[in-house]
Amino acid sequence: xxxxxxxxxxxxxxxxxxxxxxxxxxxxxxxxxxxxxxxxxxxxxxxxxxxxxxxxxxxxxxxxxxxxxxxxxxxxxxxxxxxxxxxxxxxxxxxxxxxxxxxxxxxxxxxxxxxxxxxxxxxxxxxxxxxxxxxxxxxxxxxxxxxxxxxxxxxxxxxxxxxxxxxxxxxxxxxxxxxxxxxxxxxxxxxxxxxxxxxxxxxxxxxxxxxxxxxxxxxxxxxxxxxxxxxxxxxxxxxxxxxxxxxxxxxxxxxxxxxxxxxxxxxxxxxxxxxxxxxxxxxxxxxxxxxxxxxxxxxxxxxxxxxxxxxxxxxxxxxxxxxxxxxxxxxxxxxxxxxxxxxxxxxxxxxxxxxxxxxxxxxxxxxxxxxxxxxxxxxxxxxxxxxxxxxxxxxxxxxxxxxxxxxxxxxxxxxxxxxxxxxxxxxxxxxxxxxxx
Amino acid sequence: xxxxxxxxxxxxxxxxxxxxxxxxxxxxxxxxxxxxxxxxxxxxxxxxxxxxxxxxxxxxxxxxxxxxxxxxxxxxxxxxxxxxxxxxxxxxxxxxxxxxxxxxxxxxxxxxxxxxxxxxxxxxxxxxxxxxxxxxxxxxxxxxxxxxxxxxxxxxxxxxxxxxxxxxxxxxxxxxxxxxxxxxxxxxxxxxxxxxxxxxxxxxxxxxxxxxxxxxxxxxxxxxxxxxxxxxxxxxxxxxxxxxxxxxxxxxxxxxxxxxxxxxxxxxxxxxxxxxxxxxxxxxxxxxxxxxxxxxxxxxxxxxxxxxxxxxxxxxxxxxxxxxxxxxxx
Numbered sequence: 001x002x003x004x005x006x007x008x009x010x011x012x013x014x015x016x017x018x019x020x021x022x023x024x025x026x027x028x029x030x031x032x033x034x035x036x037x038x039x040x041x042x043x044x045x046x047x048x049x050x051x052x053x054x055x056x057x058x059x060x061x062x063x064x065x066x067x068x069x070x071x072x073x074x075x076x077x078x079x080x081x082x083x084x085x086x087x088x089x090x091x092x093x094x095x096x097x098x099x100x101x102x103x104x105x106x107x108x109x110x111x112x113x114x115x116x117x118x119x120x121x122x123x124x125x126x127x128x129x130x131x132x133x134x135x136x137x138x139x140x141x142x143x144x145x146x147x148x149x150x151x152x153x154x155x156x157x158x159x160x161x162x163x164x165x166x167x168x169x170x171x172x173x174x175x176x177x178x179x180x181x182x183x184x185x186x187x188x189x190x191x192x193x194x195x196x197x198x199x200x201x202x203x204x205x206x207x208x209x210x211x212x213x214x215x216x217x218x219x220x221x222x223x224x225x226x227x228x229x230x231x232x233x234x235x236x237x238x239x240x241x242x243x244x245x246x247x248x249x250x251x252x253x254x255x256x257x258x259x260x261x262x263x264x265x266x267x268x269x270x271x272x273x274x275x276x277x278x279x280x281x282x283x284x285x286x287x288x289x290x291x292x293x294x295x296x297x298x299x300x301x302x303x304x305x306x307x308x309x310x311x312x313x314x315x316x317x318x319x320x321x322x323x324x325x326x327x328x329x330x331x332x333x334x335x336x337x338x339x340x341x342x343x344x345x346x347x348x349x350x351x352x353x354x355x356x357x358x359x360x361x362x363x364x365x366x367x368x369x370x371x372x373x374x375x376x377x378x379x380x381x382x383x384x385x386x387x388x389x390x391x392x393x394x395x396x397x398x399x400x401x402x403x404x405x406x407x408x409x410x411x412x413x414x415x416x417x418x419x420x421x422x423x424x425x426x427x428x429x430x431x432x433x434x435x436x437x
Numbered sequence: 438x439x440x441x442x443x444x445x446x447x448x449x450x451x452x453x454x455x456x457x458x459x460x461x462x463x464x465x466x467x468x469x470x471x472x473x474x475x476x477x478x479x480x481x482x483x484x485x486x487x488x489x490x491x492x493x494x495x496x497x498x499x500x501x502x503x504x505x506x507x508x509x510x511x512x513x514x515x516x517x518x519x520x521x522x523x524x525x526x527x528x529x530x531x532x533x534x535x536x537x538x539x540x541x542x543x544x545x546x547x548x549x550x551x552x553x554x555x556x557x558x559x560x561x562x563x564x565x566x567x568x569x570x571x572x573x574x575x576x577x578x579x580x581x582x583x584x585x586x587x588x589x590x591x592x593x594x595x596x597x598x599x600x601x602x603x604x605x606x607x608x609x610x611x612x613x614x615x616x617x618x619x620x621x622x623x624x625x626x627x628x629x630x631x632x633x634x635x636x637x638x639x640x641x642x643x644x645x646x647x648x649x650x651x652x653x654x655x656x657x658x659x660x661x662x663x664x665x666x667x668x669x670x671x672x673x674x675x676x677x678x679x680x681x682x683x684x685x686x687x688x689x690x691x692x693x694x695x696x697x698x699x700x701x702x703x704x705x706x707x708x709x710x711x712x713x714x715x716x717x718x719x720x721x722x723x724x725x726x727x728x729x730x731x732x733x734x735x736x737x738x739x740x741x742x743x744x745x746x747x748x749x750x751x752x753x754x755x756x757x758x759x760x761x762x763x764x765x766x767x
Contacts, residue, residue, distance in 0.1 A: 010474065010475060011475045011478050011479075063606075078610050078625055078626070078628065079610070080602075080606075080609040080610050081602040081609050081652070081653070082602075082603075082609065083602070083603045083653075083655045085655075085657075090475050090655075090658075092653050104630045105630065107630060107632065108630040108631050108632055111632045111633045112633060112634070234485070234488040234489060234491075234492050235488045235491050235492045235518075237518060237519075237520070237521050238521065239520050239521035239522070240521075241520075241521075241522075243520070244520050244521075247520060247521075251488050251517070251518075252485075252488070253481060253484075253485040253634070280519075281516075281519075282515070282516035282517075282519035282520075283516075290473055292473065292478060292481055292482075293473060293477070293481050294480070294481040294482075294484035294485050294488070294517070296519075307492045331630050345635055345637065347635075348489070348492065401633070402633065402634075405632070405633045405635065406635070407632060407635050407637060409637055409639060413641075414637070414639025414640055414641065415629060415637075415639075416629045416630055416632070416637045419630070419632045
């Protein structure tokens with residue numbers, strides 16, 4: 001933890017993935033422990049609980065497995081969020097379960113991650129679940145990966161084992177579309193701490209960074225600065241007070257691109273144009289606001305804009321559509337069939353929709369593609385055709401994770417049914433699936 | 438099952454009496470950091486969450502305990518709607534065992550921002566027999582029923598809380614939008630997936646959603662933010678001389694909740710509180726940290742978490758928080 005209180009380290013959002021029992025919780029416990037993000041009373045509690053279970057040494061996974069059922073079964077059931085910091089960066093980590101039936105939590109954790117640490121057990125190497133997770137992470141557009149070859153101590157720290165796994169993983173991820181510079185492999189032992197915070201003398205063949213060094217130094221990818229503005233309007237701020245009788249501001253969070261004072265904009269779906277006159281915050285005005293920043297835009301003209309609209313740059317504004325192809329990760333028990341009525345939540349707009357067709361199913365467990373399936377079941381990923389009751393200004397997910405993503409919601413129960421990605425995000429994944437394993 | 442309609446309505450007139458000049462005065466002379474640093478990113482995330490709820494729910498409310506996290510929560514809510522007044526009332530569950538500084542601070546804050554305050558009183562429930570005092574005298578668990586009744590009686594459909602995921606292992610599993618059934622119960626195995634920054638606030642009549650805008654703040658972030666924003670807190674967060682007694686390593690204030698017990702002696706020590714809760718179970722820590730910078734210095738060397746150091750109720754079992762959350766606790 002930083003002792004320099006004035007420093008404001010930047011923030012990296014990351015997630016873990018991997019199969020059951022490959023040591024994810026232990027690695028996360030180790031990261032917390034080695035960055036001194038765990039305090040004495042938490043260590044005491046874990047030590048007590050470990051002794052109660054008859055263990056000789058503290059089980060670091062107990063630091064993170066927080067639910068009764070998790071401790072009883074010794075597995076992670078749900079996404080947990082963890083926080084740790086080094087002198088140069090703070091981290092928000094989504095620790096996701098590896099069980100196949102909890103793939104939806106992997107999707108949840110990875111949807112906001114700028115980097116995912118994918119674990120494999122050095123004894124088993126790249127297994128089917130590794131390929132599944134890599135495919136899902138490719139689909140979701142996770143910018144950077146770390147392959148942690150864990151339990152390297154259990155294969156006598158063998159260089160040949162590490163090299164073979166790293167090479168196989170590099171081929172897999174290159175095929176899924178990652179640039180080799182975005183993928184880092186590290187041999188680690190989460191249990192003993194090799195190459196997590198401290199460089200291990202057991203792996204002299206490995207000359208790359210430790211896991212923590214890599215997390216501290218890896219570039220945090222932002223949306224390219226040249227991308228056009230997308231600003232979903234959340235709320236119209238109209239004080240109607242004596243001091244601000246005519247104030248009308250559009251509150252929202254910059255989704256893509258940069259909002260700049262003086263830039264011409266268009267309100268979607270109406271298509272009416274104006275100019276950004278001012279960017280307000282409670283602390284004063286800004287000249288520009290970057291992605292992720294919550295601000296209030298004041299436009300030069302009094303045009304009709306309300307919650308659900310998108311304020312966009314003029315040159316590249318998406319044409320609002322009522323029909324589009326989309327890739328969905330089906331997260332519900334109830335299967336999806338053609339003709340289903342759903343709600344689409346895109347940005348701040350929720351509209352009714354009908355699933356016109358289920359065009360293909362990519363079975364992320366079998367890594368096979370089925371054209372025109374009858375239905376999509378739990379954890380299936382597929383290409384569907386949607387028809388909406390209102391205009392949506394969508395972008396392709398491959399161009400923008402933010403403005404190309406949406407939820408499908410069950411209009412009856414209100415439950416979230418699916419992660420939605422505009423366009424055929426499956427294209428690259430399908431190519432790999434078509435190759436023999 | 439019928440589902441509540443999602444509507445955008447303006448609750449300003451209903452819930453607040455604050456004038457814009459109060460709000461302007463609060464932020465007068467401030468400048469906006471141009472850098473998008475960690476604290477600004479966390480602030481933006483929280484403001485986004487407040488605005489989503491304002492846009493999609495009919496009757497939101499902010500839970501307020503008088504503690505540092507709820508005070509930061511309120512500060513962020515006011516910022517989110519500037520220059521308009523905050524469109525939510527404030528709900529305080531008063532256990533009857535609050536330290537006097539907390540109630541004094543609550544009332545001053547309500548007055549200054551012109552907030553509408555709803556109080557759910559545990560004392561009322563004890564007086565008419567709806568609740569019984571527990572043998573151990575701890576009132577934290579007794580808050581659950583008055584809280585759920587207040588939510589039901591006022592038909593609140595979104596309830597903001599200041600809980601942070603770094604506080605406790607069960608809270609680390611909590612979603613930002615957390616659906617609660619008609620009994621207020623949390624079921625960790627049936628949580629909705631939370632994807633990108635798209636929050637699903639759909640709920641059936643009788644259900645409500647707990648919303649946690651501070652989820653991704655850590656204790657240190659909270660204190661850095663308090664220092665950066667110069668947020669006023671209840672005075673007991675800063676070191677002061679107090680008459681206290683030691684119980685199980687925690688420095689307790691005597692009061693209507695009892696103490697000191699046998700073998701426990703009152704002594705005057707320099708202490709401060711790290712969390713605000715029921716007087717019977719929340720302890721102070723020995724400290725000379727009298728301002729924000731001193732507290733930041735103290736925190737970076739502290740070897741105890743805020744809950745481990747000062748909350749008796751979390752020491753009860755490995756799953757004390759999970760069990761309370763399942764029953765409707767926040």
